[in-house]
Amino acid sequence: MNNQQYITAYYLDDDDLMKSVKHIREKGLSINDVLTPFPVHGLDKLLGHRRSYLPQVGFIGGAIGAICGFYFQYWIFTEAYPLNFGGKPFASIPSFIPVTFECTVLFAAFSMFFAFLIRSGLGLGAQAKIHDEKVTDDRFMVIIPIDESNRQDSINHIEAVLNETGAKEVKVNG
């Protein structure tokens, strides 16, 4: 990140947060991010976030898993090494279903989990920029970027709007 600076402020209640986010957006300020200790319902809509594509990723992952899992077994039983097991046909399709299913779930879960981590920039060793340690406890923090071209005005404006909403600890943050 470059020198972009932000103003952070927090609220102690999710309802207050919702109200103020609405207010801030109405004032034409862009909100960089909102940090909350738990998922606040309806916040996405207020912030104008799109719905995540994770389900689609999961579907594709699952489909790949299903096809691979099934074909893997089918190939082994009919091409690689066909064996007569208890008189069952080589392509003993019902027998392939359980493993196919498990592969589907496994692939879907993996693809979604890693898509989630990658998309969110999370992962083993990823460093969080911690604005306030209480954010994961009971503080709901809004982060508003400062317009660097008009720094002081921007700061003033933002602080004013935030103070209107009853935000606490409004401060400039690097």
Place this chain on the structure above:
Amino acid sequence: MEKQYYRSLDELKVDREKVNEKPVKEFEAEKDVLLDLMEENNFNTSSSRRDFLKVFGFSIASAAVLASCEQPVRKAIPYLNRPEEITPGKANYYASTYFDGNDYCSVLVKVRDGRPIKIEGNTLSSVTKGGTNARTQASVLSLYDNARYKAPAIKGEETTWKNIDQDIQNQLNQLTQNKEKIVLLTPTIISPSTKAVIEQFQQKYPTTQHIQYDAVSASGILDANKKTFGQAFIPSYHFEKAATIVSFGADFLGSWLSPVEYTKQYVQMRKLDEGEQKMSHHIHVEAGMSLTGSNADKRIIVKNSRQKAVIANVYNHLLALSGQSTFNAPETSVDTKAIAEELYKNRGKSLVVSGSNDTDAQMMVNGINQLLGNFGKTIDTSVHLKIKQGIDQEMESLVQEMNEGTVGGVIMWNVNPVYDYPGTDAFSSALKNTKLRVSLAESKNETAEETEYICPVNHYLESWNDAEIKTGHYSLGQPAIRPIFSTRQGQESLLRWTGSNTEYHEYLKNYWTGNLFPASGYLSADKFWTDKLHDGIYETDQSETNINGFSSNAIVNAVSQLKNESTKNIELELYQNVSVGNGTHANNPWLQELPDPVTKICWDNYAAISPKLAEEMGIEDNDLIRIDQKPIPAVIQPGQEYKTISVALGYGRQKAGTVGEKVGVNAYIFSRFADGQRLTWSTVKEVNKAGEKYPLARTQTHHSMEGRAIVREATLKEYQKNPAAGNELHEKIESHHKTLYDKHEFPGHHWGMAIDLNSCTGCNACVVGCSSENNVPVVGKKQVLMAREMHWIRIDRYYQGDQENPSVVRQPVMCQHCDNAPCENVCPVAATTHSNEGINQMAYNRCIGTRYCNNNCPYKVRRFNFYDYTGADALPGNIVDPAEMTLDLKRMVLNPDVTIRAKGVIEKCSFCVQRIQEKKLDAKLENRQLGDGEIKPACAQACPADAIVFGDLNDENSKVSKIFKDQRSYHLLEELHTLPSVGYLTKIRNKEEA
């Protein structure tokens, strides 16, 4: 079946030398099956075939080395020049003769890389006709018994043959000089050349008396025949000619005289092949449940003391029927009239035998057979069975003389009277009164241990021998391996002591060329000898000529003195079972682990008591009881006579080796002499509960079929009306068979096996044969108690009907090789699959031991290696091997064609796939079709009843295909649609009601 019989190694020494003079020829490619196989498998290394052979030679050489001395086994010398008859990896078969004084069998010895590994029946013999019994099958293991005497010993100190010979000769000379009696005590000798050796010995030492001693004798028959025919002999019985068989306690399928021969004969009249409508009717009178009794159509329960009365009554009725004067027969509750009438109807087509040693009883049986005109028809008096020539009175006198101190020396050859003579130490104490005690013994036993001189004899597989089992029926025994230890065969010892230096081999050859060759019609004595050695048998139509006519005077005399014996006491009956027999082979683990065909108990003998008596006395299975103070575990035996307790002989050996010692109790002490004969039953004074438990290892604990159609049966009448009688289910089930997927195709062969439940007598030969062929581990009593025996084939036995006198059915069960096998489906690692020849195959090295297949097998034929029984496991030092089967010595018996299985692996019947492959290759190399019946799995091979037929189901004309189409044919649990490749034929009983 075309089998190549090879002559012995020794015999070929001369030929080999000849071969060696010439430059060694490159072997012909088609002979070297294995090599070609390896090449086919693209072993494209730089090593030549010859190099490979050198390496391969190791295994052969190691065996050869082992056979000669006690050097480390693994040091080996490769064959640079291959002996002519040995192809690495190919087995040779040598004809030989098994006779241990008790059982006779003409056999082929399978020798693989210098080691005898398997005994098979010799089909050329008209006596045993390729059949074997359990003990014959197991005898190969005794060769490698660690309890064998390994070198001559004087007073327990090992010595050289020279020393011991000198000592003994000195002493013998001394005794002869002093005119002191020398006794040569042997079991029945049926070897003509040995008899000549003994005669030679007697000439050298004239005070020598030769006594033949049979622990379980036929002295009664000999005596009776002496009285009625003027000569003590045993005739030839012909069960195959008898439409009605009445046996009074003669267990002729299990232990009486010549069971293999009789089984062969008996089943001829029991088989209902190819639409045969008739079978013999078998009535069996006995007290305990014997193998034969359990096969009878009608089993009449009579205690031993009353059997004579039954015989007398039958005789009396027959006298009446044939219009002769009757006598005052003691009363009996048995409907003897019906028996007599049936016999009378079948004059000349009936056979009455008795297992009793009571001369009177046997004479009456002779009288009955005479009245029925059976002599000359079902009983041949002109051909004598030479087995069991021991006269009990001679032994009795000997002990008396020894006690009196009139016997100077005793040479005991392969006898064990200290163990098997009646009373606890009657013989042992008598023996102490002799000056010279020599033992010619094969392995550790009670008698030898009480002698100063132990001269170890060869195992029969290391020995030359001959036998005349019946008049004119000769057979030869030849060594299949050089003596493993410093042993010498008995004949040779006797020859040495006479001062002769002739090798017995020479002696034998001379005897044959001198005595038998002239009448043989052969032009060359050498040719005669090599031919007979190749065949193993030499049969002539000689007959005994000096038999007097039948005289009934003695019988008349005897019946006039019959008393109405009646006792309320409990009687004790002693019998031999099919495994341990008379006890000689007690140290053979295959036999010890062989479940009794009736009780399914192994590793012990026990007191079989009737359910009623047990209830009265409050005895349960495994309760220790005391019979005249002697503790013995009890087993409740359905069909046992109310007040008879049966105990098997042959157990309770005190000195026999690790396996056989202290297994069970010695029941010989209960046998007794009466009227000059040794009897195997007696009355007991008291029987009481000891209040302890003694767990008996039993391989089958549930005895009812629970009304399931497992063994299907019908009566002969029903069968005659409808060949599918008892098997109606089969057609019904077949018609309902629906499948959700098509059967796999078996384009080449589809192996199948048919088992005739009518023929199977339950003799267990197949079980040992299988163990021997397939290296089936022995697990010991403790593991059997935990139901972990490993047998690949078992004989299920079920009782039906009331427990007073139930009917018995048996069913050999091995892997059914189902085409829809529930076991194959579930193996996660594909260790068990179906071959394209219909075989359910196990890849042992792939198995990880989930036991899932075992659970899923409806037949429960899969066996799991719970411990390391074989030493094949990767982790050393945790072997469970109660029978010492992992000793290098005993491992020599392993069949190299069959992998030994590691701990944690499932194993099971493979249809002897190694035999299938071998025969297929043979046929391929010879560029011909594989013939039907050419392949015989070990069980089918061993079966004396020919109950098991193996072949190709894809071949319409094969015997097995035909049997499968028989209306009696069905599959076990066929309603499960497992599509087994094993079929059974319903059991048909020749009796009135179902």
Place this chain on the structure above:
Amino acid sequence: MYVSPVREPLIKGKKDYNKVTEDITAPMAGKPSKYWYMGIGLSLLALLAGGIGTVITIWYGIGTWGLNKTIGWGWGITNLVWWIGIGHAGTFISAILLLFRQKWRTSINRSAEAMTLMAVTCAGFFPLIHMGRLLLGFFIIPYPNTRDLWVNFNSPLLWDVFAISTYGIVSLLFWYTGLIPDLATMRDRATHKIKKAIYNLLSFGWTGSARHWSRHETLSLIMAGLAAPLVLSVHTIVSFDFATSVIPGWHTTIFPPYFVSGAIFSGFAMVLTLMIVARKALNLEDYITVNHVESMNKIIITTGSIVGIAYLTELFVAWYSGVEYEQYAFMNRALGPYAWAYWIMMTCNVITPQLFWFKKIRRSLIATFIISIFVNIGMWFERFVIIITSLHRDFLPSSWSMYAPSLVEVALFIGTLGLFFTLFLLFIRAFPIIAIAEVKSVLKSSGENKKHSNHE
């Protein structure tokens, strides 16, 4: 969101967000109590017993167990199924209850999921140790060996390998996904440097960003959607181990759903057993309330009744089928030598849970605790009955046999109990055993203090 006043609060006491954090993280702070040490001592002792049993089994072989030629599976597979069953509660609570919008799950899903993972670990031990050749167990992995041989995809045991490992992995991912925000809380609360570093590493850099939350929720939901059929599939496949065979008593079509419901039944019982103790010991009574216990008891009575109906259905159809083997198998269960086990099973699984029809009992912690233990025992015996009584007398009476476990088998079972409790005790020291963020999200709608004043 509006919540009807008829509903009982899910979180008791006057809580705010901070209080929630404080309460839930309290058990991890400070030194463990002496009870904790006693507990872990006992658990480790049990684990040691299991370790000894394992070594004996591997060294001497399966012969040290009580199995025989007829009965190839005994306590080992009984324990496998039992543990796997217990492992079903966690995912069921998280996934299926989530889909069915049962809010009360939020207080217990974390620990239940953790128990799932622990139980699956214990379960996974048994198929390994019961193998005759454990050292060659890798054969079960589908790879072509030197002879190009693969594995047998027809085998339910192989399906098990896939099912159990997939279940383990997905459960772990699911559990961990839920744990990430709470780990961030722990990170931010940690004062000790090393502790903070560890939590920092484990929390994957979580900030609580609204975007992340949005994706996180989607991920949780879809994972729940995946886990729901997965949880069904696992015990279904375990049931296939038995039902695909032809053995009477095993080969029956009702097994898949009946096993699943039995699994949830036993899983809930185990969760109850532990939670009733844990809520007290860790002072979490406000979060895991009697209301929660009652809700779980309702699930127990439902699944218990389903299991009961399945028992009866099996019995009836065994008779109705007219197949003599089936009939005998069930007669033998009820009246044969193992009838005692059958009646323990019947009593514990069918009769005792019916007591929960009474509201008093349903809401009594002591009664619930006792009954939950009964159910645990009953469900263990259910598997024992299914495995042993079916195998010990199947088609051919000649092979019928009896089974009793050896000390080694008992030790192995005790060992897994030790493992389970060790892991659980470590878990409560290391991770918040209630999902902090999730509880906070329902605090307003279902908490006691804000109960009557909430409006959107």
Place this chain on the structure above:
Amino acid sequence: MEHKQFQFNNKVIIPSVLLLILGILAVIGALVTDIPRERIIANLHLNNVYFLAFALCGLFFVAVHSIAESGWHTSIQRIPEAMGMFVPFAGIIMLVLFIFGKHDLFHWTHTDHLDEVLLHKQPYLNSTFFYIRFVVYFLGWGLLGYALRKNSLLLGETGDIKYFNKQRTFSAIFVVFFAITSSTASWDWLMSIDAHWFSTLYGWYIFSSLLVSGMAVITLFVLLLRRMGYLPHVNIEHLNDLGRYMFAFSIFWMYLWFSQYMLYWYGNIPEETVYYYERLNNFENYFFINIILCFAAPFLIIMLRQMKRIPFVLGITSVIIIVGHWVDFYQLIMPGSIGDKAGFGMLEIGLTLGYFGLFALFVFRALSKAPLVPKNHPFYKESLEYHTNY
């Protein structure tokens, strides 16, 4: 929000009656042509059972949601309740059919030539006991259904917690009763058609079929009523939930179907496989169409959240499921009862549509008898403010 009372007017009566007439015509048509009588009876049986299943699913839906203390369902619960009112009538027509046609349906009723297996089953499969069970089922379902409905109306009207608790009790009793009778009834009316065959799972399999097809019918009625301007408060979230139910239960049905099929396929024991053998060899089209309609189609169509939120898609899926499970019942009944006399033509289509008309008449009439929403139900407000994120 203002709620209209449902009007049982010509707008709904005429189409229903037309369908009913179509059905009657189909039967008459079949009678005058050479269609075997057995085929008509088997079809009547099929529809009797199938439409009874809808009705029972209605009751079950209400009962289960009451027990689970669900909130969202309150706004649509009148529809399943109304469906449940069909139960008594279904009982009557079923009884009539059994009296006249049981010999064509059930081989075990031919008591003069039973084989040993059927003789063995006689203690259960005999006409007397069959009718006794029949009466017990309908008495139980009818009375409990009536109680549920009546109590629900009272609760909706008064909002009294007493009725709330009472409803829970009735529901619990119904669920327990239904858990047992749904299995036994399916054995009686369906499994015993293949009298030799058996499957322990059968009852639960039928139950799953009942659940998913009933859910589709509920959805269809909800959509229909919305289309007609009723139920304005039912928003996309409720539809989404109904869609999720259909989706989940389709998977559940497939799961049970697979469990039963796979286990019998795997064991390959003739006495079990004969069932599938018949269907795979003589009814293979129905066999596969069944799977496609009941599982593959709904699974693929409404897997994504977006699709569940399109009423039209949901409607189409409902119809597919209803047709699919009709096929399911067809292949459950036909092979065992009439075998090669089975067919598919105007009779089958017409008769089924006729039953639909009949069923609709009952449902519409019942809907008109009470307010469409339980406005004082304690959870009703939850339902109104219902929104989901998934």
